[in-house]
Amino acid sequence: MEIRFQNSPKETSQMNTQELRNNFLLQNLMQQGSINLVYSHYDRLIIGGVVPTTNAIVLPNEDELKAKYFLERREMGIINVGGTGTVTADGVDYAIEKLECVYLAKGTQAVQFSSNDASNPAHFYILSTPAHHSYVNAKMTKAEAAPVNLGDITTSNKRTIYKYIHNDGIQSCQLVMGLTVLEDGSVWNSVPPHTHTRRMEAYFYFDVKDGHRVMHFLGEPQETRHLVVGNLEGALSAPWSMHFGCGTSNYGFIWGMAGENKEFTDMDQVAIPDLK
Ligand SMILES: O=C[C@H](O)[C@@H](O)CC(=O)C(=O)O
Ligand SMILES: [Zn+2]
Numbered sequence: 149m150e151i152r153f154q155n156s157p158k159e160t161s162q163m164n165t166q167e168l169r170n171n172f173l174l175q176n177l178m179q180q181g182s183i184n185l186v187y188s189h190y191d192r193l194i195i196g197g198v199v200p201t202t203n204a205i206v207l208p209n210e211d212e213l214k215a216k217y218f219l220e221r222r223e224m225g226i227i228n229v230g231g232t233g234t235v236t237a238d239g240v241d242y243a244i245e246k247l248e249c250v251y252l253a254k255g256t257q258a259v260q261f262s263s264n265d266a267s268n269p270a271h272f273y274i275l276s277t278p279a280h281h282s283y284v285n286a287k288m289t290k291a292e293a294a295p296v297n298l299g300d301i302t303t304s305n306k307r308t309i310y311k312y313i314h315n316d317g318i319q320s321c322q323l324v325m326g327l328t329v330l331e332d333g334s335v336w337n338s339v340p341p342h343t344h345t346r347r348m349e350a351y352f353y354f355d356v357k358d359g360h361r362v363m364h365f366l367g368e369p370q371e372t373r374h375l376v377v378g379n380l381e382g383a384l385s386a387p388w389s390m391h392f393g394c395g396t397s398n399y400g401f402i403w404g405m406a407g408e409n410k411e412f413t414d415m416d417q418v419a420i421p422d423l424k
Contacts, residue, residue, distance in 0.1 A: 149185040149194070149210045157388055161371045172366060173375050174352070174382030178271050181205070183261070187212060188384055190348035191322075191406040194222075195382060196274040200233065201266040207259035217257050223279035224252040224259075225313050225325040226272050227402050229354040229380075233263045233270025242287045244270070247327065247400075249288045249312035251320060254279035271380070273352050275404040279321040286318045293317070293326065305336040315410045324405040324412065329355075330398040337401060338392035341423065342415035343369065345387045347407035352382040356399040364393040370424040390418055 155163075155171050163171065177184050177197030183205050185196040198205050209217050218224075226235055228244045235242045235250045237259050242250045252259060263269040293312050299305035311317050311326040324347070328337060353362050356379035364383045367373040369390045375383055377393070385391040387407065 149187050149212055151212065152186060152188045152384065154189050155386065157368050157371070160367060160373065163373070168373055168375060172384045173377065174350070174384065177273070177382065178380045180269065183208065185210065188348070188350070190384065190386055192278050193348060193350060193404070193406045194276040195350050197380070198261045198272040198274065199230070199269050200261050200263045201269050204260045204262040219252060219254055219256045219259065221254060221278060222276045223254050223283070223320055223323055224274055224276040225320070225323050225404065226250045226252070226274050227312070227325065227327060228270050228272050229402070230271030231263060231265055231268035233261065233272065235272070236260045236262070237285055240285065244287065247290045247310070249293070249318070249325065251283070251286045251313055251318045253283045253285050254321070255282045256285060273402050275323060275325055275350065277321070277323045277406040281321055283319045283321070288312045288318055299334065299339065301331070301333060303336070303339065304334050305339045306331045306334040307337065311412060314412055320410070322406050322410065324410050325402070327400060327402045329400040330395070332398055334398055335395045336392065340417045340420060341365065341369070341390045341392040342417045343388060343390050344415045346409055346414070347405040348387045349385040349391060349403060349405045350382055351385065351391065351393070352402040353377050354380060354400050354402065356395065357397050360395060360397040362393045362395040362399060364391070366391055369418040369422060372423055
């Protein structure tokens with residue numbers, strides 16, 4: 149498991165391209181036949197990718213956690229962005245199709261991931277946060293995620309937001325998780341940009357077409373930087389950082405947050421002319 153410590157706004161403002169990528173870009177999460185985890189010290193969020201092929205992949209117990217098992221003191225959200233797969237949690241199978249979500253509560257001991265078809269493997273994106281209460285393991289489909297339409301084609305940001313783990317959805321201690329899909333011809337996400345110092349956030353871009361990229365913006369609103377992000381790559385957003393992005397074509401992304409509360413709408417918006 150890779151460990152990422154925090155960066156201050158001042159330090160971030162002085163980074164060159166490679167330093168920004170080393171600290172904030174999440175690459176190589178999705179590798180055939182393996183599980184890859186990154187432990188961010190922003191709210192101790194663990195970000196991961198699992199791509200099982202012929203064999204099931206077991207969620208390991210990481211030494212860094214000094215726990216009896218991975219979810220002894222943690223909860224986890226899982227969204228599949230690949231072919232149909234199964235998450236097995238303490239003997240219970242959850243079949244999850246593309247863009248469906250499973251929540252695993254603190255106390256879930258044995259977790260494994262498998263694909264129905266090794267030639268079209270599931271791509272499980274996982275987020276895990278510290279937890280102090282055991283909620284209920286649950287699965288949610290896309291239709292159950294209360295889709296909300298936002299944006300407009302005239303501003304190139306027409307998109308649908310699906311919320312899975314949040315105040316009014318699957319109950320969790322602190323994890324908030326869902327995804328956004330942009331319509332054809334729409335390329336801007338998360339407009340207007342915002343901060344929420346109460347929560348850190350992580351983005352994971354999927355369905356970015358071959359030959360295309362997403363320009364992901366981060367940094368303080370008056371000191372913006374960007375990452376060029378490819379398909380199945382993510383971006384860490386510090387609690388003090390604004391975050392939005394623009395693709396050279398449309399795409400989808402999973403967002404997840406951890407921290408002080410589980411609100412979705414309490415963001416502090418930044419007027420676009422105020423950005424620098
Ligand atoms: O705090 C919320 C997150 O940044 C995202 O959910 C925003 C988003 O998906 C969008 O507007 O497209
Ligand atoms: Zn946000």
